[in-house]
Amino acid sequence: MYYFGKNMRKILYIIIESIIFFCGILSIIFVILIFGFLFKESFVFLKNYNIVKFLFGRFWYPTLETALFGILPFICGSVLVSVGACIIAVPIGIMTALFISEVASKNIRNILKSLIELMAAIPSIVIGFIGMATIVPIVKNVFSIPTGLTAFTGSLMLAFMAIPTIVTISEDAIHSVPWQYREGALALGATKWQMMKIVILKIAMPGIMGAIMLGIGRVVGETMAVIMITGNAAHIPTSIFDPVRTLTATIATEMGETVKGGIHYKSLFAIGFVLFIITFIVNFIADIFLKKNKNL
Amino acid sequence: MIKLNSKFSQKIPFFFLYAATILTIIPVITIIFVIIKNGLSAINWEFLTSMPRDGMRAGGIFPAILGTFFIILLTIIFVFPIGICAAIYLNEYAKNNLLTRVINLAIINLAGIPSVVYGLFGLGVFVIFFKLGVSVVSGALTLSIMELPVVITTTRSALNSVPYSFREASLSLGISRWLTIRHIVLPNAVPGILTGSILSIARISGETAPVLFTASALYVSYLPHSMFDQVMILPYHLYVISTQVPNVRKDMIYATAFVLLILVLGISCIAIVARIYFKRRKKW
Amino acid sequence: MKKIVIFFIVIFFCIAILYLLIFKNTVKNKSYESIQIKGSDTIVSLVQLWAECFIKKYPMYNISIIGGGSGVGFASLINGTCDIAMSSRQVNKNEKLLAYNNNVNLTEFKVGLDGLAVIVNKNNPVSGLTLKQLRDIFVGKIVNWKEIHCGKNEKIVVLSRESNSGTYVFFKECILKKNEGNICHEFSIHSLMMASSQAIHHEVSQNSNAIGYIGMGFLDNKVKVIAIAANKTSKYIYPTIKNVKNNLYPISRPLYLYTKDIKKTSIKNFIEYVLSVDGQKITSRTDFVSII
Numbered sequence: 128m129y130y131f132g133k134n135m136r137k138i139l140y141i142i143i144e145s146i147i148f149f150c151g152i153l154s155i156i157f158v159i160l161i162f163g164f165l166f167k168e169s170f171v172f173l174k175n176y177n178i179v180k181f182l183f184g185r186f187w188y189p190t191l192e193t194a195l196f197g198i199l200p201f202i203c204g205s206v207l208v209s210v211g212a213c214i215i216a217v218p219i220g221i222m223t224a225l226f227i228s229e230v231a232s233k234n235i236r237n238i239l240k241s242l243i244e245l246m247a248a249i250p251s252i253v254i255g256f257i258g259m260a261t262i263v264p265i266v267k268n269v270f271s272i273p274t275g276l277t278a279f280t281g282s283l284m285l286a287f288m289a290i291p292t293i294v295t296i297s298e299d300a301i302h303s304v305p306w307q308y309r310e311g312a313l314a315l316g317a318t319k320w321q322m323m324k325i326v327i328l329k330i331a332m333p334g335i336m337g338a339i340m341l342g343i344g345r346v347v348g349e350t351m352a353v354i355m356i357t358g359n360a361a362h363i364p365t366s367i368f369d370p371v372r373t374l375t376a377t378i379a380t381e382m383g384e385t386v387k388g389g390i391h392y393k394s395l396f397a398i399g400f401v402l403f404i405i406t407f408i409v410n411f412i413a414d415i416f417l418k419k420n421k422n423l
Numbered sequence: 424m425i426k427l428n429s430k431f432s433q434k435i436p437f438f439f440l441y442a443a444t445i446l447t448i449i450p451v452i453t454i455i456f457v458i459i460k461n462g463l464s465a466i467n468w469e470f471l472t473s474m475p476r477d478g479m480r481a482g483g484i485f486p487a488i489l490g491t492f493f494i495i496l497l498t499i500i501f502v503f504p505i506g507i508c509a510a511i512y513l514n515e516y517a518k519n520n521l522l523t524r525v526i527n528l529a530i531i532n533l534a535g536i537p538s539v540v541y542g543l544f545g546l547g548v549f550v551i552f553f554k555l556g557v558s559v560v561s562g563a564l565t566l567s568i569m570e571l572p573v574v575i576t577t578t579r580s581a582l583n584s585v586p587y588s589f590r591e592a593s594l595s596l597g598i599s600r601w602l603t604i605r606h607i608v609l610p611n612a613v614p615g616i617l618t619g620s621i622l623s624i625a626r627i628s629g630e631t632a633p634v635l636f637t638a639s640a641l642y643v644s645y646l647p648h649s650m651f652d653q654v655m656i657l658p659y660h661l662y663v664i665s666t667q668v669p670n671v672r673k674d675m676i677y678a679t680a681f682v683l684l685i686l687v688l689g690i691s692c693i694a695i696v697a698r699i700y701f702k703r704r705k706k707w
Numbered sequence: 708m709k710k711i712v713i714f715f716i717v718i719f720f721c722i723a724i725l726y727l728l729i730f731k732n733t734v735k736n737k738s739y740e741s742i743q744i745k746g747s748d749t750i751v752s753l754v755q756l757w758a759e760c761f762i763k764k765y766p767m768y769n770i771s772i773i774g775g776g777s778g779v780g781f782a783s784l785i786n787g788t789c790d791i792a793m794s795s796r797q798v799n800k801n802e803k804l805l806a807y808n809n810n811v812n813l814t815e816f817k818v819g820l821d822g823l824a825v826i827v828n829k830n831n832p833v834s835g836l837t838l839k840q841l842r843d844i845f846v847g848k849i850v851n852w853k854e855i856h857c858g859k860n861e862k863i864v865v866l867s868r869e870s871n872s873g874t875y876v877f878f879k880e881c882i883l884k885k886n887e888g889n890i891c892h893e894f895s896i897h898s899l900m901m902a903s904s905q906a907i908h909h910e911v912s913q914n915s916n917a918i919g920y921i922g923m924g925f926l927d928n929k930v931k932v933i934a935i936a937a938n939k940t941s942k943y944i945y946p947t948i949k950n951v952k953n954n955l956y957p958i959s960r961p962l963y964l965y966t967k968d969i970k971k972t973s974i975k976n977f978i979e980y981v982l983s984v985d986g987q988k989i990t991s992r993t994d995f996v997s998i999i
Contacts, residue, residue: 140599140601140602143601144516144600144601146508147508147509147511147512147516148512148516149508150504150505150506150508150509150512151508151509151512151513151516151517151526152522152526153505153509153571154509154526154529154530154533154571154572154575155525155526155529157529157533157568157571158529158532158533160544160548161536161540161541161544161568164544164547164548165540165543165544168547218443219443219446219447220447222439222440222442222443222444223440223443223444223446223447225440226440226441226443226444227444230437230440230441231444237699239444239448241695242448242451243447244622244691244695245451245688245691245692245695246447246451248622248625248626248629248687248688248690248691249451249454249629249684249687249688250628250629250630250631250658250683250684250687251629251631252629252631252658252661252662252683253454253458253629253661253680253683253684254454255662256661256662256665256676256680257454257457257458257680259665259666260665260673260676261457287450290447294447318433319433320432320433320436320437321433324436341535344535347537348535348536348537348538348539348540349537350537350538350539350631350632351631351632351658351662355662355665355666360893362893375537375539375632378539378540378542378543379539379542379632379635382542382543382546382635382636383635383636383748383773383774383775383776383779385776385778385779386778386779386781386782387551387782387786395543396543396547399539399540399543399544402537402539402540403536403540406535406536406537406540407532407535409535410531410532410534410535411528411531411532413531413535414528414531475759476759477756477759478752478753478755478756478759478993479752479755556788557773640771640772640773641751641755641772641773641774642755642758642759642770642771642772643769643770643771643772644758644759644762644768644769644770644771645741645769645770645771652771653771653773667748667751667752667774668752668755
């Protein structure tokens, strides 16, 4: 490179810097591509099928003569499973984060953090398989219900997958609370628990909310584990012990069976579009919370 | 008296904190333990290096392991240069303007899109539109887009942790921006980039949904020999033998899960150990 | 730091070398023809078994199999993205038209039969059901055995497979869907979802009020097989191989392979192998019924 003249070198740097700039804006291009692509396919679908009937229809019979594409059962399924998972994961996740950040000694903290990182790395298919092989029969026998493939089982496994996200991010938020606050609280005579409850949780709240939102995002988008353990019954669930089917599971199980370009195929892209919008909103809210936390 | 009381009452919430942590840890250990206990007996050299036989009820998982390696390799080649360049742009060049904010928003959004939607996108764009077919290259491209935000974020935080005084010292000597980055910032950020990247590789190797329609075949009678072949992939193979093929021996399914788990956790462990090592040696 | 970088580089090279070795081994096969099979999930495990044994006999071919569904098989056959489509139904009118418009001649091969047996406990006096009775039992309209001729006064325990199995789909399409209107019936909410055909067999042999359905390959003398009649006036027919072959038994269907280019030797060899005695022996080893 040093054999080039000064001008040549300058041109080289300009080329390199423009490549870097291009890579920088590539992620915008990808988002626009994904959005445009999903939008295009679902637009064609929604021209042929009423959007109200699509979002609030109660029946999903895509292969009948006059096909019905109502995704309300799947939306209910996704919501039920996600809410269940959050009810389990949020308290456990936040308490674990508090423990790691405030109570545990330095060595234990490092070990726990590594373990949680490993936990996040376990593939969803493995979790789904383990859930199918072990948790499903247990749920079936404990609650004496006809099948263990229920929304409850799904929530249980999804909670397990959301915990690492919630723990890591809320631990970051709790850890970033300035030490002056802690010492101030302790100096005023608060016990350690009072200090945690009154001061730390309050200050770290935006970060914790962000963590919860990201956890929800992960749960809503989870696919393989859900296919294997929620039973995939396309009806509106009446209790948490009903089999349900989620939006993601519908795409993954039916995509292989559709004929490319047909209306059924397009309807799955429309579901993908709905998912895209949902996760976009969830992540956007999470980002607002996390930004607030940063401006502490 | 009051003081004693509050000290005593503190024990109860602390007990809950302990309990929650244990509740978090126990399932991880249980899952690993169950898989090792049930799968270890079926693992042998033949299982790891032979083709599936007898309707996938016997034989090995070699093509699936190889397919997974192949797809990871190709994804690394696609995603790392782009991801690292993007992170350099965002951390070193980008000004605080609208464009940067839009890029940040795009990255957050990309990170949140469900994996199955990436699968749809890959199917529609790479498989059908670009006519790459169901192949390793389509799968790797899909995974690359999916991993891009992760690589950008980790690389960015690694670059960010290089002190600004380094840059200022270099720039004040009249060295151009690119050379400062190339010779001062990047070498110091390598450990962080490396560990972050390895962790993201672990994540890639366990993903199923994006490659479901873009790269994986249920059964391939030959080993992959080009980028445009279909391959068997470990996670998808696990899915197939645990839900679609009847009467597969339990220990074979567990053994497949075991191999997948070892692959993913092994890669993650390398990253964690490397990070601890680098942290100890950090000079600043 | 240097050490670790070197370590990774070494690992990378190891992978590359490993890959090159394999590349060397398989590069020979590259000149050989490959067969791409796509289609129904129902018979994908059977076709996979055929492919495996076929490769042993003809090692010069490369075969890859993708599931999906019968419709996908036909569509990709017409688009030219696969060589053989596997299907659990005959090609329908629209697909035929599409094939005709694209100048594709589909050749059909019947390669096996699929039949489901309805089973009850040995102590159950009921021995025959009509399709309508069967449907009413599985959707939960008939809940007591006494509602059926010579049945005991006991509640019926309905056993079904889990919704992700092909057996479930076939049974649902064949029995529950035969009704008027658009909305097809669902299995009764009280039916138990079992994980495998063996589980249903086991439960039926233990529970004297249970009824379930399994593939014909699982039948033995521990359970009682129910004879099925298409309607009240027709004969009750047992699911024997002969009856399935003669298309008398109502809960059965043939399995097909379709191709458009039968003259191509690779495809011809594969289909000839499937239809040969060896190939059909493999069929009998699975839950399906061979055609010879």
